[in-house]
Amino acid sequence: MERVLRRGCGHPGTAGLTPMPPRFRRTVRPDLLGAGAESEVREEINHYIDLRAKELEAEGLNPEDARQAALDAFGDLEAVASRVRRQDRKWGYRNGWRETMGSIRQDFQQAFRSFRRNPAFAIVASLTLAIGIGANTAIFSVVDAALIRGLPFQDSGRLIFVNG
Amino acid sequence: MTGSNLFTGTLDILVLKTLRAESMHGYAIGRVLREGSQGVLSVEEGALYPALHRLQGRGLLDAEWGRTDTGRRAKFYSLTPDGRSHLEDETARWNAYSGAVAAILGRRG
Numbered sequence: 221m222e223r224v225l226r227r228g229c230g231h232p233g234t235a236g237l238t239p240m241p242p243r244f245r246r247t248v249r250p251d252l253l254g255a256g257a258e259s260e261v262r263e264e265i266n267h268y269i270d271l272r273a274k275e276l277e278a279e280g281l282n283p284e285d286a287r288q289a290a291l292d293a294f295g296d297l298e299a300v301a302s303r304v305r306r307q308d309r310k311w312g313y314r315n316g317w318r319e320t321m322g323s324i325r326q327d328f329q330q331a332f333r334s335f336r337r338n339p340a341f342a343i344v345a346s347l348t349l350a351i352g353i354g355a356n357t358a359i360f361s362v363v364d365a366a367l368i369r370g371l372p373f374q375d376s377g378r379l380i381f382v383n384g
Numbered sequence: 385m386t387g388s389n390l391f392t393g394t395l396d397i398l399v400l401k402t403l404r405a406e407s408m409h410g411y412a413i414g415r416v417l418r419e420g421s422q423g424v425l426s427v428e429e430g431a432l433y434p435a436l437h438r439l440q441g442r443g444l445l446d447a448e449w450g451r452t453d454t455g456r457r458a459k460f461y462s463l464t465p466d467g468r469s470h471l472e473d474e475t476a477r478w479n480a481y482s483g484a485v486a487a488i489l490g491r492r493g
Contacts, residue, residue: 260449264410264459265433271411272429293429300430304437311441322448 261304269294395427395435397478400444400463400471407462409452410436436461444470 269290276286294300335342370376402408402416414432439445444467450460463471 260459261433263457265430267409267456267458268411268414268429268433272414275415295428295430297430300433303434307434307437307441311438326449 258305261301261308265294265297265301265304393474394478395431396439396444397471397474399432399435399439400467401475403445403461403463404468404471407446407448407460409458409460411458413461439467443467 269287272290272293273283273287276289277283281289291297371379373379398417398420399413402413402420408416410432413436414429417427417432418429436445436447440447440461443464445461446464447459447461449457452458
């Protein structure tokens with residue numbers, strides 16, 4: 221408890237739980253790799269603490285006291301987080317699908333928006349994919365015809381090459 | 385915080401009731417409960433989150449990540465049809481229960 225609280229007030233702007241570096245928070249989606257519940261619980265709790273601290277600040281506390289008071293009222297962060305995780309594990313099989321679909325939809329929306337904001341990037345990205353796929357297909361066609369498929373004769377494995 | 389502790393299961397009903405009209409994220413639910421009870425019901429604020437995840441797991445709440453007015457990512461909870469009927473059942477049960485206790489406590493002699 222002590223340790224958690226001190227960690228919390230040492231970094232104004234973040235709650236007591238260590239957040240992921242902001243740059244990676246939305247770029248890397250660990251939840252699709254299975255570790256997501258972890259960071260999402262953290263994100264949810266941090267959100268609460270941040271808003272609660274802001275509320276207390278509006279009531280006249282200075283920022284540091286406000287954050288501390290928010291943390292105190294919340295209770296033991298690690299204990300709460302681990303109780304939440306226990307619930308998630310217990311019921312996980314029901315939640316996973318819906319939430320994953322929701323996240324994927326959000327990712328697509330975000331991708332679409334960023335393409336609209338930056339069409340040049342969208343064009344370069346699609347060209348890269350198109351050329352990559354095209355080149356692969358072309359080379360595979362050649363390799364397939366020349367090396368993989370048999371020659372168009374019956375029992376082509378028995379053909380021999382006579383040189384002389 | 386001072387005040388009496390919540391009876392077991394009460395937090396669940398209060399959360400469901402709070403979400404009856406619209407979906408909210410955890411902080412907003414907590415604020416409604418705090419302001420609505422005027423400090424009489426005390427609950428360690430963090431206790432809200434295990435309750436939310438439990439209710440979601442039981443299929444009484446749905447949760448979806450969305451954006452707040454300020455553009456921050458947040459998990460929004462809403463009532464499922466099951467949650468709505470559970471709320472109605474539990475409200476009726478609670479009224480019957482508290483009515484019975486009040487009737488006995490209010491008796492003279």
